[in-house]
Amino acid sequence: MDATHLDMFVTALIDDLAPVPTPDDDADRTLFHLLDSPRRIVDEPPLLVVLVAAVTARNLLDHVIASAASAAERLGIPARRHLRSGADLLTMLGMAPGAAQRLVRVGRAAHTLPALTQQQRLGGIGIEFVDAVGRGITHIDNRTPLSEEDRASIVTKLMIQTTPAQVAEKARAIAIDRAATQPQEEGAVPVAENTDLNDMTLVQTDDGRVAAALDLDVLTGEELFAALDPLCRPVPLPDGSPDPRPTGRRRADAFGQVLRTYLSDQQRPTSGGVLPHVTLVRPAGIDTLGFTGPVSSVTADLISCDSTLTSVIVDHSGAPLDVGRAERLFTPIIRKGLAVRDCGCAFPGCGRPVSWCDAHHIRPWSEGGVTSLDNGVLFCRCHHTLIHHGGWQVYLGPDRHPWFIPPHDPAGPEPAHLRSHARRTLTNLPTAA
Ligand SMILES: [Zn+2]
Numbered sequence: 001m002d003a004t005h006l007d008m009f010v011t012a013l014i015d016d017l018a019p020v021p022t023p024d025d026d027a028d029r030t031l032f033h034l035l036d037s038p039r040r041i042v043d044e045p046p047l048l049v050v051l052v053a054a055v056t057a058r059n060l061l062d063h064v065i066a067s068a069a070s071a072a073e074r075l076g077i078p079a080r081r082h083l084r085s086g087a088d089l090l091t092m093l094g095m096a097p098g099a100a101q102r103l104v105r106v107g108r109a110a111h112t113l114p115a116l117t118q119q120q121r122l123g124g125i126g127i128e129f130v131d132a133v134g135r136g137i138t139h140i141d142n143r144t145p146l147s148e149e150d151r152a153s154i155v156t157k158l159m160i161q162t163t164p165a166q167v168a169e170k171a172r173a174i175a176i177d178r179a180a181t182q183p184q185e186e187g188a189v190p191v192a193e194n195t196d197l198n199d200m201t202l203v204q205t206d207d208g209r210v211a212a213a214l215d216l217d218v219l220t221g222e223e224l225f226a227a228l229d230p231l232c233r234p235v236p237l238p239d240g241s242p243d244p245r246p247t248g249r250r251r252a253d254a255f256g257q258v259l260r261t262y263l264s265d266q267q268r269p270t271s272g273g274v275l276p277h278v279t280l281v282r283p284a285g286i287d288t289l290g291f292t293g294p295v296s297s298v299t300a301d302l303i304s305c306d307s308t309l310t311s312v313i314v315d316h317s318g319a320p321l322d323v324g325r326a327e328r329l330f331t332p333i334i335r336k337g338l339a340v341r342d343c344g345c346a347f348p349g350c351g352r353p354v355s356w357c358d359a360h361h362i363r364p365w366s367e368g369g370v371t372s373l374d375n376g377v378l379f380c381r382c383h384h385t386l387i388h389h390g391g392w393q394v395y396l397g398p399d400r401h402p403w404f405i406p407p408h409d410p411a412g413p414e415p416a417h418l419r420s421h422a423r424r425t426l427t428n429l430p431t432a433a
């Protein structure tokens with residue numbers, strides 16, 4: 001299909017889909033009649049023909065959407081409707097944000113990649129593939145600027161790949177190859193140090209988790225390593241056996257600690273005049289976090305356990321939930337007392353520093369537990385989570401130090417209780433060493 005045919009196709013499509021003045025015109029709306037077809041196709045050859053035709057139509061329609069959305073941007077249509085971009089326009093029409101972004105990206109890049117656009121007009125390549133080629137070209141161009149000629153020859157090299165992932169891989173290989181062989185301009189910023197290439201994606205997965213991918217210049221990367229390194233240390237289990245957490249898990253835990261340390265600092269940028277912090281909304285029913293949505297009541301309890309984890313707990317109408325909130329919070333004086341007694345995370349074998357610790361209510365505030373030295377224990381986040389989620393129990397012993405009961409079968413014999421990390425000596429309890 002060439003450009004003229006495409007125009008005819010689009011015109012026919014618009015005629016077919018556009019609202020019509022009278023129901024009589026329905027007779028001409030063949031596409032709708034096709035969708036309504038009462039005849040079920042069960043044989044292999046016609047089914048394959050239908051698939052090929054439908055996939056081609058999809059590719060062409062994606063091309064039409066991409067071109068139309070970027071044309072709308074050039075005409076300033078999104079701005080007139082108080083939208084930021086063509087992608088917002090598509091989202092408003094019911095398209096998923098990721099797909100909308102992709103279409104607009106392809107539409108904007110079309111004029112720089114005529115060979116690719118030509119292929120798209122033939123209906124043989126899908127929008128994901130076209131997008132991968134466009135991104136591959138951008139990836140290479142950002143590192144070693146491309147001439148028109150380079151661009152055309154690289155498009156060809158990328159188009160012979162079979163999947164978008166292979167296109168991306170090939171583009172990275174070409175970029176590395178070019179960086180190694182092309183003479184760098186005098187004073188040009190080396191790729192490794194170029195902050196313009198920095199990128200971070202942050203998406204919430206179907207199961208509600210948050211997945212991140214980072215591409216950082218070497219200095220920011222160095223800062224990341226420097227920040228995480230001391231926090232990644234393995235922490236032995238209470239019985240002295242090695243930390244079972246794999247490296248990736250320890251790194252993720254360390255990253256969490258970096259975020260919490262940052263969020264607990266007052267000297268940082270504000271958002272709408274307030275210091276942004278974790279917000280937990282606890283209406284009757286579902287506990288919900290400000291950015292990421294619903295959480296289990298166990299995690300909501302952990303978040304409410306220590307005020308330093310959140311600035312606000314509000315009900316569904318936005319009103320602060322805790323009357324007597326002041327009493328729920330561990331005051332700086334009680335925290336100091338806890339710091340003197342626990343010397344950091346109290347969990348056996350841990351001892352992470354005081355500044356990393358949440359103050360945990362031994363008897364939950366919601367169940368009538370008071371906020372006092374004798375009802376508080378300091379825990380690093382890892383062990384605070386273990387107490388709330390992991391079946392460990394903590395109580396204040398007669399020595400007024402925290403003691404721990406490992407998870408166990410309630411029907412079986414109770415395991416030996418463990419001392420707090422700070423409580424290495426000076427005890428008259430039989431289980432203490
Ligand atoms: Zn707690």
Ligand SMILES: [Zn+2]
Nearest residue numbers: 345350380383
């Ligand atoms: Zn700990």
